[in-house]
Amino acid sequence: MSLPFSQFPSTARITPHAFKVFIPQEQLTDLHTLVKLSKLGPLTYENSHSDARFGITSVWLTEIREKWLNDFDWYHSRLNRLKYPLSPEPRPDSA
Numbered sequence: 001m002s003l004p005f006s007q008f009p010s011t012a013r014i015t016p017h018a019f020k021v022f023i024p025q026e027q028l029t030d031l032h033t034l035v036k037l038s039k040l041g042p043l044t045y046e047n048s049h050s051d052a053r054f055g056i057t058s059v060w061l062t063e064i065r066e067k068w069l070n071d072f073d074w075y076h077s078r079l080n081r082l083k084y085p086l087s088p089e090p091r092p093d094s095a
Helices: 025-037 058-070 074-081
Strands: none
Touching: 025 058
8 A cells, every 4th residue: 555645746846855864862862851951931921821822821831841851752753754755855945
């Protein structure tokens, strides 16, 4: 069974090339350390509204930080992303 993303449109103007995503363990460890050492701001009027009308909430930020530190498995996430063909073609607006 072929993946739905394995065929490029016949009108594509570029020839994509497959590549693998690899992030060294040292960089992942550094990221984990930075998240662990990051200080969260105090609870304020603006970040205490659950409807997020002023942006992300303090509760959300605290929870997502804890998930990154304790639950997120970068290796598993990378394996999941590698199921799909990747192609590092430049974006048209990046020239």
